[in-house]
Amino acid sequence: MESLEKDILDSEGGEIVYATNVVRIDPYQQSTSLVQGAPDVGAIDHGWVVQAHSEGEEPYAVLARNLINSSGLSSTLVLNAFLPQEKRIPMYYARGSYASYHGPGVSSVKHLIYPCPHTGPNAHAFESLGTHLTLDLQGKIRFGPDIEWIDPPASDIKGNEEDSDFWTKLLVPDESRLHDMHQAVRNYLPGVAFDGLQPDYVGIRPKLIPPGGGFQDFSIRSHYPDVDAARERRGAMVSLLGIESPGLTSTLAIAEMVVEDVLRLEA
Ligand SMILES: Cc1cc2nc3c(=O)[nH]c(=O)nc-3n(C[C@H](O)[C@H](O)[C@H](O)COP(=O)(O)OP(=O)(O)OC[C@H]3O[C@@H](n4cnc5c(N)ncnc54)[C@H](O)[C@@H]3O)c2cc1C
Incomplete structure (x- = not known):
């Protein structure tokens, strides 16, 4: 873990934020008016506005072109908050x-x-x-x-x-x-x-399945801010769902798959 942490901190612009809750995620297209507090968006035309809160500090927002939702037990809640009722994923x-x-x-x-x-x-x-x-x-x-x-x-x-x-x-x-x-x-x-x-x-x-529901493998799903972005595969949010055992053993393989197989397809 220390080695991975060092890799991130040594990378260009790499930053790790601890003890912080993501409280809301909204799809972003350039035409969308920004949520208060979001930074200047520069070249990003599709992505996600992520609102976060660290204890004792004012909530803040960041704009991400890509987002990886690996929030474990909360992973469907983060998603379901913006998915239409019929597409929500039960957990x-x-x-x-x-x-x-x-x-x-x-x-x-x-x-x-x-x-x-x-x-x-x-x-x-x-x-x-x-x-x-x-x-x-x-x-x-x-x-x-x-x-x-x-x-x-x-x-x-x-x-x-x-x-x-x-x-x-x-x-x-x-x-x-x-x-x-x-x-x-x-x-x-x-x-x-x-x-x-x-x-x-x-x-x-x-x-991802109820008692007696049979076998369900890990589920790695991509969502896009809108239909145009989905067609052009821009601004993916990748959600890692139902990552139970052996999820810990598979961590590096899952990360590799997200980067090499999912995000690489981005336009
Ligand atoms: C009893 C048990 C035994 C297991 N044994 C093994 C084993 O022997 N071998 C093995 O490979 N795997 C094992 N696993 C599975 C392994 O623990 C999981 O697969 C792995 O932890 C999943 O990693 P994750 O990053 O997806 O989720 P997690 O490890 O759950 O991490 C999610 C993180 O997101 C944070 N988070 C959640 N919501 C928010 C939010 N809104 N904002 C900010 N942060 C948030 C959480 O606090 C947490 O730190 C076991 C699991 C259990 C329950």
């Missing part, structure tokens, strides 16, 4: 918990263990990799992630205080999942003891 959320383990039944373990996928009726082969065994860099054992579908508040993922409280609470590991995780693990390591499991870590997957 579903699946919590994944890990439990650390210290106890009997694992003395012969030397590497990661993945359970065979469930493929019967109501099975989750496409929903998660199953509660597998992972080893951290110190060689400690962790089981997970399991899968638990969640219903976010109807309003907005980053909406009011109540909503953010909902997400914060969900990210706190708790004991509610341990029993089911123990059952899942005993299918491939029968000697694992319940008492050795401790809640450890939680994450939330951005899902």
Whole structure:
């Protein structure tokens, strides 16, 4: 990460802004009157006005010719805010918990263990990799992630205080999942003891399909500020949607694809 950060900072005009929320995105064509606070637009005739807010500072706007929306759980919200109702993309959320383990039944373990996928009726082969065994860099054992579908508040993922409280609470590991995780693990390591499991870590997957919806790969979609720009492929906003596991492992490959295969087609 430090190396990538350095590459950006060393590049011409490269800048990284931390702790800043994008609060609104609007398509821009040169004829559009600018949102207050947007900079002089120079040569850009199609693009996106991005309004952002850093804590304790005045909101501001930037104009981008191209925009890459890689906002994870919020990625469809950013998009849906300007898409017409019939083109909006639904998102579903699946919590994944890990439990650390210290106890009997694992003395012969030397590497990661993945359970065979469930493929019967109501099975989750496409929903998660199953509660597998992972080893951290110190060689400690962790089981997970399991899968638990969640219903976010109807309003907005980053909406009011109540909503953010909902997400914060969900990210706190708790004991509610341990029993089911123990059952899942005993299918491939029968000697694992319940008492050795401790809640450890939680994450939330951005899902493009609901429970039982089958397989959905990563989705990389381009949107354009207007029909002319779309025809001429100018001013693309590229959205990375449903980037769940192995999204982290695939980060550099996805970035390469966005730059080489999607943005390269720009006029
Ligand atoms: C439990 C679990 C286990 C996983 N295990 C693995 C694994 O073993 N291997 C693997 O390869 N992958 C794994 N993944 C998947 C991996 O974490 C994701 O694929 C990856 O993080 C997706 O990257 P992203 O950049 O698309 O989204 P994120 O990592 O979610 O990053 C999005 C960023 O955008 C920010 N953001 C959101 N909205 C806004 C806004 N309005 N303004 C500004 N910033 C905003 C967020 O704060 C966040 O920092 C796992 C995921 C989970 C949930």
